[in-house]
Amino acid sequence: MTTATDTAAVFADSPPASRIAGLDATRGFAVMGILLMNIISFAMPENAYITPRHWGGDSGADLWSWAIAFVLFDSKMRGLFSIMFGASTLLVIQAAEAGGRSAAQTHYARMVVLALFGLAHFFFLWVGDILFLYACCGLVLYLFRDLSVKALTIWGILLIALNSIMMSIAMIMLHMGSWPGAPADLATAYGKFAADFAPYSAFGREDYELYRSDYATILAVKLDEMLFQPLILMPMYFAETLGLMLIGMALFKNGLLQGQWSIERLTKWATVGLSIGMIGGIALLALQFSVDLEPAIVMGTTFGFSVPFDVPMSIGYAALFMALAQRFASSPLIIRVAAAGRAAFTNYLGTSLLMTALFYGWGLGQFGEWSRVQTYGAVIAVWVIMLLWSKPWLDHFRFGPMEWLWRTLARGKVQPLRRTH
Template sequence: MGEYTEVATPRLITLDALRGFAVMGILAMNIVAFAMPEMAYITPRAYAGETPSDLAAWALGFILFDGKMRGLFSILFGASMLLIIDRAEASGRDPASVHYRRMAWLAVFGFCHYAFIWWGDILFLYAAVGCVAFRFRDWEARRLIIWAIGLFTLGVAIMTMAFGAQLAAVRAADTASSSTELVEAGRAIRAEYASMNEGVATELALYRGGYLPILAERLDKADSPLIMLVMNFLETLPLMMIGMALFRNGFLTGAWSRADYRRVARHWLPPGLLLTLLVTWVQWRSGFDNLVAINAFLAWAAPGRLMMTIGYAALFVLLIQRYASGTGMARVAAAGRMAFSNYIGTSIVMTSIFYGYGLGLFGSVDRMTLYLFVIGGAAAMLLWSKPWLDRFLYGPLEWLWRSLARRSLQPMRRTA
């Protein structure tokens, strides 16, 4: 490697704090996947949906958090990716080499996270999609947004047709005029989705047990990160492109006026919330049918999720601008600077609490009570991140990722 001069650049508190809010907020939905069988994340009918409190907690998560914090995380990943590319160019390094090494190691981290810690990893997905997003780094903001909306719409259309066709087949099979073949197809689809609930007992036994059976199950399904990539590509890539655009036009760096951020929030948040409420009602009206829930999760809720994600971003920026000089916001920004360590650390802590090789609480905590664990997890991030960064330049995993990507140990401890 040739030598280069590192260009000193100030931290962008807006980006850091936004990332802090996102990494804390994503736990509000991930907590269900940590603590309950997988289908419980998608529908309360599968598990822990018997009481009004359970249903209220599900609705709260679905309406306010589901996909929105992950969406914000994806947008910020695109923005941070572009920031690092710009800094690499400014310091005389090859941006492609810098970027692809970072993505390669992120993919390794992601697969290890999936295999050895928790099945819900998104880092492998981000690494793979990030390799594609790099191709759009020189596009202007308007072009990025237009293409992102087009790709996002295409993804929603594909999911709607694919899973909507299954729903239509099941509905058609219930009519007297349907052909024998259609009736059989509809029954097969219905049986397949009904069998998802039967897997709950298997998951309860698995995650209440020891570590080695859980590890064996993950390694047996080693293609899961690739399946997740295929299923989420046309949502994640557009979100990263939007992040790149919003970094380019100054939205994510706090360069817009407060009036502009308020306008964006008013424009996007109410219609997104209304669409999300409608999808929530459709699921409730169906009795939380598994097939309806899958359609809602993968297709119908997506437009509302995107709108609310943009609206949330505007509101968060307004909040950050107002309290930028406060100690509380400094702690949020520190949590964001250590988002990688906090994300993986949360997985380690929560699986240790809920899985059988830890405290063994899997499947035994109701949905509303799980929010106490979310509050505790967020508090832990706020408590430890700033004191760590007061002594060290990077979070522990950020330092390791940086050292591996640069192929040399990076300085860690702050000097006086």
């Protein structure tokens, strides 16, 4: 059995003296999977992520691609990514303690640098950044490091439930603004909300014009109109994300993410988790169709109602990918996926560079021009790039390029990069 002390963080900034190969592979699947959902935000106006009615096609294959993504991937891959961050943060803390370094100093230095990376990512590349959110959650996450599996699970569930309930109530109340006789203020708020989600609305056209413009224009708008957006969005995601990270810590401590479980046990957890997620997802998809994709219900379903099904499915994916990594450990594909996971930080940021270069006006200017189905061609292309470059690079270097930079900045000292054989 491999030890934890030399295993990397979620973006793999530690060299592999010994590694939990399944954790690397699961991280690789996660960074690949999150692009399945992020691609819509790269390629289309913001609200197209919530509903296909807004942009990119709401019939035929486009509608079904949205429906399948909702049931199988939406929020599940983000949940898996957050779970992996929690587990891997615990590994870094343990590695620091085992190496005689200050765990607190190591952890908080990493989070401060990650926050700076996140802000740079947001302003200079893509507004869909999660790094700043993760860094802020990480500042609190350290306080939970010594809790038991039971305590971590309870805290995680409470935080996730709190966020889910708040989002669900907010969207139900907003939906009530569409009812006859609704209070004037509520009806007005709903009318503005619904107008923003309407097909090719003025709100969407603003995004369309902005992201098809030049780099200087996009940056100027971000620095003017979106300056505080990384903080403004925090209440919407903080509690749920921190809760998922605590679940990740619990799954590491109980052995699932340490490669200690048998394939049979992992398969059972994967079956149960994925089944709960798919049954709930299909039921909620039916709900959305029953109200003709009314935007408040669709948004409430995406960020509130679906959470009790999303979290078990994220855990199911973690169990599934750990089982696959164990069962096919010598497979060339799994080896390359694990390498992509070891360079997940570079792959995450590299994806933003490639996709904004493809869709934004300073690049090829394809923003808002592709259908939903067409965008998945770009996903496959980026997956191929991840799998092709990560392993050869890591055969010669100890870290991915951005992993090396993160580690160097966090430690305040240039870290060795090239492997010695």
